[in-house]
Amino acid sequence: MPNFKTIAFDADDTLWVNEPIFTNTRLEFENILSKYIAITDSLEKELYEVESRNLELFGYGIKGFMLSMIESALELTHYDIKGEDIERIISLGKDMLKHPVEVLEGVKDVIDELENDYQLMIITKGDLWDQESKIARSGIADFFNIVEILSEKNPHAYSTVFSKHGIHIDEVLMIGNSLKSDVLPICELGGLAVHIPFHDTWMHEHMEKQHTAEHEYYELNKISEIPDLIRRLSQD
Amino acid sequence: MPNFKTIAFDADDTLWVNEPIFTNTRLEFENILSKYIAITDSLEKELYEVESRNLELFGYGIKGFMLSMIESALELTHYDIKGEDIERIISLGKDMLKHPVEVLEGVKDVIDELENDYQLMIITKGDLWDQESKIARSGIADFFNIVEILSEKNPHAYSTVFSKHGIHIDEVLMIGNSLKSDVLPICELGGLAVHIPFHDTWMHEHMEKQHTAEHEYYELNKISEIPDLIRRLSQD
Numbered sequence: 454m455p456n457f458k459t460i461a462f463d464a465d466d467t468l469w470v471n472e473p474i475f476t477n478t479r480l481e482f483e484n485i486l487s488k489y490i491a492i493t494d495s496l497e498k499e500l501y502e503v504e505s506r507n508l509e510l511f512g513y514g515i516k517g518f519m520l521s522m523i524e525s526a527l528e529l530t531h532y533d534i535k536g537e538d539i540e541r542i543i544s545l546g547k548d549m550l551k552h553p554v555e556v557l558e559g560v561k562d563v564i565d566e567l568e569n570d571y572q573l574m575i576i577t578k579g580d581l582w583d584q585e586s587k588i589a590r591s592g593i594a595d596f597f598n599i600v601e602i603l604s605e606k607n608p609h610a611y612s613t614v615f616s617k618h619g620i621h622i623d624e625v626l627m628i629g630n631s632l633k634s635d636v637l638p639i640c641e642l643g644g645l646a647v648h649i650p651f652h653d654t655w656m657h658e659h660m661e662k663q664h665t666a667e668h669e670y671y672e673l674n675k676i677s678e679i680p681d682l683i684r685r686l687s688q689d
Numbered sequence: 690m691p692n693f694k695t696i697a698f699d700a701d702d703t704l705w706v707n708e709p710i711f712t713n714t715r716l717e718f719e720n721i722l723s724k725y726i727a728i729t730d731s732l733e734k735e736l737y738e739v740e741s742r743n744l745e746l747f748g749y750g751i752k753g754f755m756l757s758m759i760e761s762a763l764e765l766t767h768y769d770i771k772g773e774d775i776e777r778i779i780s781l782g783k784d785m786l787k788h789p790v791e792v793l794e795g796v797k798d799v800i801d802e803l804e805n806d807y808q809l810m811i812i813t814k815g816d817l818w819d820q821e822s823k824i825a826r827s828g829i830a831d832f833f834n835i836v837e838i839l840s841e842k843n844p845h846a847y848s849t850v851f852s853k854h855g856i857h858i859d860e861v862l863m864i865g866n867s868l869k870s871d872v873l874p875i876c877e878l879g880g881l882a883v884h885i886p887f888h889d890t891w892m893h894e895h896m897e898k899q900h901t902a903e904h905e906y907y908e909l910n911k912i913s914e915i916p917d918l919i920r921r922l923s924q925d
Binding site: 520527532533581583 | 752760769
């Protein structure tokens with residue numbers, strides 16, 4: 454029987470909406486570029502390629518995404534894009550940064566139910582400034598005892614965070630929408646994780662099913678099923 | 690007699706060169722714009738104004754600086770700037786992110802001398818990804834027991850960090866080049882700080898002398914004077 458003390462949540466697309474904001478922005482970006490070039494499915498791929506090659510320098514987050522959009526726009530239009538349209542792209546990014554934080558359905562009830570019995574934690578990756586801003590604006594920050602913003606979510610990073618707080622991996626249940634970032638690193642450390650898929654997943658977080666076959670984790674449809682899962686696990 | 694257990698260092702322009710990289714980039718940025726407009730002293734102010742108004746959304750760091758350079762360039766050239774030159778500005782920013790980390794003279798000797806007797810800490814602000822990259826590339830990361838990257842350096846942020854690590858403010862000596870970010874917040878918490886001015890300071894970190902009159906702190910010329918200061922303070 455697992456003896457959980459800490460329930461750790463990913464934030465983007467686990468506690469609140471994130472990827473749809475990127476998806477909508479990409480559509481508006483395509484709209485700007487449609488004055489210059491024919492928009493095909495390959496444009497999303499192009500942008501993703503620029504994002505991927507910039508990842509090592511920029512890391513995750515909206516500012517890097519803005520710069521990658523500008524860079525893609527320059528390349529795709531062969532530098533023909535007008536200054537006014539570059540400014541429109543910057544505005545799209547600023548709107549993302551200002552976007553209201555939309556807490557997902559069921560989240561408040563779940564953390565309300567768990568907060569008295571468990572140490573609650575947010576472990577998210579991305580841009581420090583933007584993530585802190587979202588956490589502050591979410592209205593649910595006070596429910597969480599520990600908030601950690603990482604530059605990358607891999608077994609080493611998780612292990613460093615847990616040991617910093619004196620948390621043993623056996624005492625953690627990690628919950629998130631990304632197999633790659635939230636679930637598998639925890640499995641690799643011998644911990645237990647719950648995958649709650651979100652309808653919209655960034656290409657970078659996509660994984661082939663077979664990569665996950667060797668690991669055991671729980672898959673739920675919605676976050677409201679978490680308390681029941683914890684009860685079942687505690688009775689095992 | 691103070692009973693220091695923790696010596697905390699700011700990083701940028703305290704442990705390694707930072708502001709001159711921004712200054713050089715600004716000169717190259719002006720060089721790009723000189724094709725379009727007459728370069729006067731007011732250009733630096735213009736860029737700083739764009740940076741300042743973007744700070745609330747972007748926070749500190751090179752990616753925000755890149756976006757502010759692009760935005761300034763669009764405004765200053767009345768959108769006339771060519772795509773190729775926007776790309777050049779992006780390249781300038783990428784060069785900043787790739788710039789080798791140049792550890793300041795005397796730093797290695799000082800941390801070498803202190804590391805056995807004190808818990809050494811880095812407390813820096815800025816972009817998580819970029820700061821982690823610089824720390825990793827500095828060659829001195831292993832000397833530090835604790836590294837904390839903050840989005841902002843104010844009394845609340847310092848206080849949160851110290852209490853997270855169970856460090857009492859009386860046990861800390863904080864060292865940095867910025868009165869505003871490294872010295873005064875520590876003084877406000879009742880702690881002791883050392884100011885080591887760096888020849889190049891970003892406008893945002895400038896402070897009028899009178900703002901600091903009410904606080905006591907030490908001012909040194911170079912970091913190599915730190916061990917002596919600690920010895921003197923310990924004998925008081």
